[in-house]
Amino acid sequence: MDELLGGHLRMLREAAATGRLPGRAELDDCRAAGALAAERGASVRALVEAALAMAESVSPTPLPALRRTVSALMEGYENAQRAALRQEEAARREFVHDLLQGRADRLAERAEHFGLRLAETYVVAVARPAARAATASTAAPGDGGLAGEAEGTARRIEDALVARFGSHNVLVAVRDGTLVCVAPGSLTVANGEFTHHVRQTFAPGWRVGLGRAHRGPGGVVTSYREGANAIELGDRLGLRAPVLKAADLLVFPVLLRDRAAIEDLVTSVLSPLLAGRGGPEPLLATLEAVFASQGNQTAAARRLGVSTRAVTYRLERIRRLTGFSPDEPTQRFTLETAVLGARLLDWPAHPLR
Template sequence: MGLLGETAGRLPDRAMLDEYRSAGTKAAQQGVPLRTIVDAALREAEQIGSAAVLPALRRAVSALIEGYEDAQRLALRSEEEARREFVDDLLQGRAERLAERAEHFGLRLAESYVVAVARPVTGIPDAMAGTIERELIARFGSHNILIAVQSGLLVCVVPGTLTAATGEFTHHVRSRFEPGWRIGIGRAHRGPGGVVTSYREASNAIDLGDRLGLRAPVLKAADLLVFPVLLRDREAIEDLVTSVLSPLLDARGGPEPLIDTLEQVFAAQGNQTAAARRLGISTRAVTYRLERVRRLTGFSPEDPTQRFTLETAILGARLLDWPTSRDQ
């Protein structure tokens, strides 16, 4: 390598140290192991066989390592930037060279993928995504997994065949996030477009959970398919909500107590005692409120057909933020 031939017996000057740094950078770019460089410098010092060369050796090796590490840091930043760009393009559906770039990050986009997204109460530490990704790969023995931070969400992309992976992802979120987190899980879809679809389903599941006041921390898009169907015909759902629930606006104390009671009765499969327990009121109060609903609206929660109409109207009201949206 000839690192010390010109400096044996004297310390290297600034120009020589810059050359050593440059040599270290070039070695890193060429994939030469750092141990190989240091061993070469030590062998050269042994051949010279003089104690006077040790200070020069120390500085030369230090400069080599500095250049090598600088190149590694630059390569790492470049890789991280490429990864961020790829994730952004993948989840936004920008398809330029997407399959080719996906292979670099271990994804085979011809397969089916499921996307899960986790929303924290506070921010997501930079190192968390990498840590969770490494632990998932260690668990499932597959590099066909991607974890990234996107728009304040922790995104997990896994093959549709790894059904346990989203459960493991949930475990890591539960153990690392502060209470109040929520996860949405999309359905399995094939190809780059399928990843985008699953990502949107997962994000929408969280949004629906918020709008409907759902308590479950983990929401699956497959369990919420009825709500996008309702929202596709907004005019129809608005008409249903207005026609069925508007009479509740005249109730003493406003419509919210009656709407809350209907929600809890429906959630409890008609069990008024369980609904009363959730509401923190007596069973007699629940019965009274349901009778008030029947008299005001003409719909009885105990009649199967009328119950379905009432329940759909209640869901629509939550989706539309009714009656708040009525006043805006």
């Protein structure tokens, strides 16, 4: 520390002898010394204590000069700390981008720095605030749906998870307007904890998509895409649950894989509903409510906010128009698959060819 503060001591001695305060160039030297102390890992307390100890050897102690030099030392130290933090955050953002894009450039080596061992199995949770907008606590412009303080929000949630699970277990970051949490597949409770903090942070309407557990860097990418796709499917299907698991939605990518087949199913089974009075939407909503209520028409009526008689009438109308009844097991499966396909394809808002 004596090596760093030699200029500080000379300034104090000169001030004591002449009464002259340090000039701009001398204060810049102090700032440089403070920055170097930060880069070498010295604490700000140790820096200030060393500067004050040197001042004790100067008589009389030039207090105005001492105040200026110590202030410059601390300013240089803090500037270096902020610069290091910005560099770390930039490296972190770049790593997260490369990790979730599957770019392999020194990925395993860089992952260790951020607490991940990529040979393990990982699950990725993706959280999206309501309407892709953050709450008032993150109200300034920022990354996609998250705003201004998004990085700070991610860091606070990560700090809470690290405090519970350790620094080599979780990574929380901002990605494409969402919060992303990467955690070991064996640490299933981490996803619940992440969801808890999301619930505390964002206004109602938030959603979390959970990918499945996969191994290695490619597995992280796959799990991330599954989590993001789960949220998208939830929106398209009108699902109410705030937490959506990719494992529970595996049938939908299968349906979409053969688009021609699902379009044919929707057209063949549901197009007669276009002739229904009031259009097909009330009839589709009735089928969805009945399927969600396991065929219980009373429960479906409560879900829709209509009378049980109205549900019964609509189901009879569907049977007459389509020839399919949800009361018959095989026909129920065909109807339910067709309704799911219609929601996935946004039919009838977007007519099929």
